[in-house]
Amino acid sequence: MSKEKPIYIQIHNKIRKMIEEGQWKVGERIPSERDLAKTFEVSRMTLRQAVQTLVDEGILERKVGSGTYVSSRKVQEKMTGIQSFTEIMLSQGRKPTSKTISYHVKPASISEAEHLRLQNETVVLRMERVRFADDVPICFEVATIPFHLVESLGKKEITLSLYKTLEEEKNIHVRRAEQTISAMLASERISEYLDIKRGEAILQLKQITYSNDNEPFEYTRTQYVADRFEFYLEK
Incomplete structure (x- = not known):
């Protein structure tokens, strides 16, 4: 991966692109942090930081006891x-x-x-x-x-x-x-x-x-x- 941007930002951009391309649709649960960390070959801490940034932007939403989902535009x-x-x-x-x-x-x-x-x-x-x-x-x-x-x-x-x-x-x-x-x-x-x-x-x-x-x-x-x-x- 490029060193121009922090790793978590690069992961953030990749996940966002996957959502925009329809790999995960609105309302669909994305894979667990453990699975995503393995996919991107990063630590769970780095992956969690990337996901939290997407949550803060309203692209993803967490549901307690259920997982993380692609946000539905209300x-x-x-x-x-x-x-x-x-x-x-x-x-x-x-x-x-x-x-x-x-x-x-x-x-x-x-x-x-x-x-x-x-x-x-x-x-x-x-x-x-x-x-x-x-x-x-x-x-x-x-x-x-x-x-x-x-x-x-x-x-x-x-x-x-x-x-x-x-x-x-x-x-x-x-x-x-x-x-x-x-x-x-x-x-x-x-x-x-x-x-x-x-x-x-x-x-x-x-x-x-x-x-x-x-x-x-x-x-x-x-x-x-x-x-x-x-x-x-x-x-």
């Missing part, structure tokens, strides 16, 4: 402005898809009626969906919409992109949203949908979305996989 949602899940994915070069878990028209619960300013037991559409980015489950979403707003629309139109459909078919535009974020642990049901372990950390977003006439038209409760999604603020 989906980001900017906490200023309002975008649909589909718009967020497309803006980041991801392929958005959804799987509808349930789709029911029924009287609003007390909580739904309160958040949407409806009379108790007003009929609403409540749908549950798992949302994916490049076929990786990102979140489990429960959305409630006053039924009279979507009564004439088809299920396919609504589940594919609600905001776009309301804008094109009903001239309902998103004006603003109220959002509350909290941390919680995944239930057994949610963990199965999101392909994570029960009790794993997730982020819950509750959002009330308002139309151009400042009326609430959607109440969502969304649970995101914490290591696949992040929110950020921009001042």
Whole structure:
């Protein structure tokens, strides 16, 4: 090896190149430090220093008791402005898809009626969906919409992109949203949908979305996989 750069930097560069060339894919565990040290014919201390540099750069991530993995670039949602899940994915070069878990028209619960300013037991559409980015489950979403707003629309139109459909078919535009974020642990049901372990950390977003006439038209409760999604603020 060349003596122009420290050995650990040379190892760092080699591992990074291997990742860029697809030898280890996003989310895949790399070989153990012992095996990599043998591969590169260096001490484990040198190898560990190279790997730690890659971890610090966000290229690799350590998981306690599991190993070291190629980091997944998290989906980001900017906490200023309002975008649909589909718009967020497309803006980041991801392929958005959804799987509808349930789709029911029924009287609003007390909580739904309160958040949407409806009379108790007003009929609403409540749908549950798992949302994916490049076929990786990102979140489990429960959305409630006053039924009279979507009564004439088809299920396919609504589940594919609600905001776009309301804008094109009903001239309902998103004006603003109220959002509350909290941390919680995944239930057994949610963990199965999101392909994570029960009790794993997730982020819950509750959002009330308002139309151009400042009326609430959607109440969502969304649970995101914490290591696949992040929110950020921009001042």
